[in-house]
Amino acid sequence: MRDDYPMSLEILEIEKEAKDLFTIFVKNTLDGFVPGQFVMVWIPSVDEKPFGVSYLEKDRIGITFEVKGKFTKKLAGTKKAGIIGIRGPYGIGFPDPDSSTIVIGGGCGVSSLAPLIEKIKKSNSIIGARSKDMLLFRNRFKDAHFTTDDGTFGKKGFVTEILEGKLSAPDKVSQVFCCGPEIMMSRVIEICKKHRKKCFISMERYMKCGFGVCGQCMCGDKVVCKEGPVFESKDVEGNPEFNHFARIKSGKKVPVSDYVRWRGCE
Amino acid sequence: MITIKSDFLGMKLSNPLILASGIMGTSVGSMNKIADNGAGAVTIKSISKEERLGHNNPTMFSFGDVFMNAVGYSNPGMIEAKKEFSDIDKIGVPVIGSVIGTKAEDFVAVIEELKDIKFDAIEIPLSCPHTPGFGVLAGQGTPEATYRITKAVRKATRLPIIIKLSANVPDLTIVAKAAEKAGADAINMGNTHGPGMRIDIDSGKPILDFKVGGISGPAITPVTVRCVYDIYQSIKIPIIGTGGITTGRDAIEMMMAGASALGVGTGIYYRGFDVFKKIANEMEDWMKKKGHLSLKEIIGVTYEG
Known part of the structure; x- marks a missing residue:
């Protein structure tokens, strides 16, 4: 039987990438993630939205987002050690890239x-x-x-x-x-x-x-x-x-x- | 020759498995996919008079055998629905139109607005456990309200009417009889149960944005079986058993309790879009092993036996 509920994780880091663009880093809990797949990001009591993964490291993942609406404003305002929920990975990702x-x-x-x-x-x-x-x-x-x-x-x-x-x-x-x-x-x-x-x-x-x-x-x-x-x-x-x-x-x-x-x- | 073909409310079904409302019923494209995956019939996601945004996410999640949702009847409203479903005759199986309202007049207004859509039957859910203004939270599950709403809907359409009841009422047989007396053609026995609630202990917040939500999934099958069994002998109209059906064994069990047709929704989550084909094959395999030729030999046998 499957489980599909948000796993709460502490924000390890939040970095500014460019104007209105931020990346949050959390522990990598994703099993067999393929780039192009997505995760659902939950801010407790706010909302939950799908995002791609922009940094795929052994111990942590990064999610990069543009600050636009209510949700991403909240996400950009979260602090290190704040809690968000992640569930996934979901969907079909890209095939393996080759050298060309x-x-x-x-x-x-x-x-x-x-x-x-x-x-x-x-x-x-x-x-x-x-x-x-x-x-x-x-x-x-x-x-x-x-x-x-x-x-x-x-x-x-x-x-x-x-x-x-x-x-x-x-x-x-x-x-x-x-x-x-x-x-x-x-x-x-x-x-x-x-x-x-x-x-x-x-x-x-x-x-x-x-x-x-x-x-x-x-x-x-x-x-x-x-x-x-x-x-x-x-x-x-x-x-x-x-x-x-x-x-x-x-x-x-x-x-x-x-x-x-x-x-x-x- | 073994067959699981079903004649239900005048609809010729290749099997008794009906896509339950609220799951994959948003568009002709989504319902076509379900029809291609073997459903005998499909039900649209419920339509109200006005557009409804529904609750914020998370609206759905699962813990093993338990699936929870609080979508809050999001739908584009009856005017948009008329466009969305204008070509449902492209779907290769019968389509049931699900209509919701807060007052009896709302149900009637939606049915009248959608009268040119080629539905094969109309379903009236009086049983949602988690949307203010609708279903259980609006008292639509009482015998009086069930009678009143069914009676109003009966006057508004010639299509077969299915009244969808909640398991969460103490006097189930009285409610089912009220629907029958008011002119319902069938009972859909079972909505999601609860409502229930789960809290994420790290944040201390409820997981569902609406805090509480309906429970579905394999865990609720025993309650649906009991409810179908309870009402089977108190009414003459046929029953759709909905709630927890995931395997062919569940399907046969629900029919033994008295269901003539079966709703499948969350089963898609557990076994994929082709859950319909899988269940149908499992039913046929079981019937072959037991020497049953048709579903008539199975429906309600637990009562007689």
């Missing part, structure tokens, strides 16, 4: 890819953000490609432009892993399709159970928490809801842009 895998992270999306970037040649990773002060891991992965929308760090423009360049070059590329805004992932899928490359993306939806029971995170015919959050692009191509609709807390289906705005306040 390209990893692309946009905004906070790079956090769930970071344990994979640790494993690969850093120059095969592309990390993008709106601006330098919101860019994650520029000291952690010095040899990665960086892009900013406003050109304040790295190349001015989007991660997809670097990807196009890499796929057009004669270098061998086996597959592409990607996590970021759905509009960006959708574009990455198109580019990979054009170049006939395998592509895996990681989806985000509002979740309740996290283990495939409640139906809250449905995206078309996909149960995101259980059959994802990582999907091979061919499994979401033609999905009428991917990059178009998502469900808010009541279960109401709204355009992704409205969903993102709502999530920012939650």
